[in-house]
Amino acid sequence: MKHIVQFSGGKDSTAMLNLMIDKGMKIDEVVFFDTGWEFDSVYRNIEEHKKKLQSLNIPFTILKPQKPFDYLAFEKEVHKKDGTIQKGYSWCGGLCRWGTTEKLRVLENYCKGNIEYVGLAFDEQDRIAKKRKGIKNFPLNEWQMKEIDALNDCYSRGVTYQEGEYRLYDLLVRASCYCCGNKNLKELRNIYNCLPCYWEKLKDKQSKTDRLYKKIGIDALEHRFEKELL
Numbered sequence: 599m600k601h602i603v604q605f606s607g608g609k610d611s612t613a614m615l616n617l618m619i620d621k622g623m624k625i626d627e628v629v630f631f632d633t634g635w636e637f638d639s640v641y642r643n644i645e646e647h648k649k650k651l652q653s654l655n656i657p658f659t660i661l662k663p664q665k666p667f668d669y670l671a672f673e674k675e676v677h678k679k680d681g682t683i684q685k686g687y688s689w690c691g692g693l694c695r696w697g698t699t700e701k702l703r704v705l706e707n708y709c710k711g712n713i714e715y716v717g718l719a720f721d722e723q724d725r726i727a728k729k730r731k732g733i734k735n736f737p738l739n740e741w742q743m744k745e746i747d748a749l750n751d752c753y754s755r756g757v758t759y760q761e762g763e764y765r766l767y768d769l770l771v772r773a774s775c776y777c778c779g780n781k782n783l784k785e786l787r788n789i790y791n792c793l794p795c796y797w798e799k800l801k802d803k804q805s806k807t808d809r810l811y812k813k814i815g816i817d818a819l820e821h822r823f824e825k826e827l828l
């Protein structure tokens with residue numbers, strides 16, 4: 599039975615992984631599920647930790663969805679109950695979290711029968727309660743580390759999630775996928791004002807689906823944010 603750390607590259611799993619290493623805890627493998635939709639700073643963080651793990655002789659495995667998320671979202675033929683066919687599952691988030699389902703399926707298949715370490719913090723009891731399938735450990739919870747403690751641990755190690763002149767976590771509550779349908783208005787406003795290259799990606803994705811992002815669409819959001827700047 600292996601000890602496998604689930605690493606997303608976000609603040610919580612980054613703090614968990616580094617502290618487990620510091621404490622000399624047994625780690626046989628680290629796995630990362632690549633949605634293809636992560637922020638650049640998260641991918642950079644993953645690369646840095648890949649090197650660190652290599653130097654410690656800890657295997658690092660990248661898992662991928664069966665098909666790319668962009669294909670699943672905007673191209674795959676989806677047969678609807680009314681007999682019509684739509685192109686892709688469209689935006690992921692809210693009640694339609696098909697990406698999460700795929701991520702959990704791939705991770706569970708890969709990790710089953712082993713001891714898993716998941717980076718959920720002490721102030722995420724509701725999420726911890728839902729994650730009981732398999733042999734799961736939540737070190738941050740055991741150490742009573744809250745999300746802010748995990749973020750400060752990352753900062754203290756120089757992991758600042760820099761996106762240009764901004765630190766990602768000054769703009770967003772969670773890193774997650776840049777096009778996640780769960781982003782709130784404040785986060786979207788920050789993406790529009792501070793991270794224009796991601797806003798362009800959101801516009802591009804909106805052009806590939808009839809379903810409006812968060813029921814109003816990227817164009818309407820842009821109009822709203824533009825007016826706020828006047």
Ligand code: SF4
Nearest residue numbers: 690697698774775778
């Ligand atoms: S972070 Fe959002 S978009 Fe990404 S898989 Fe999870 S629910 Fe879907």
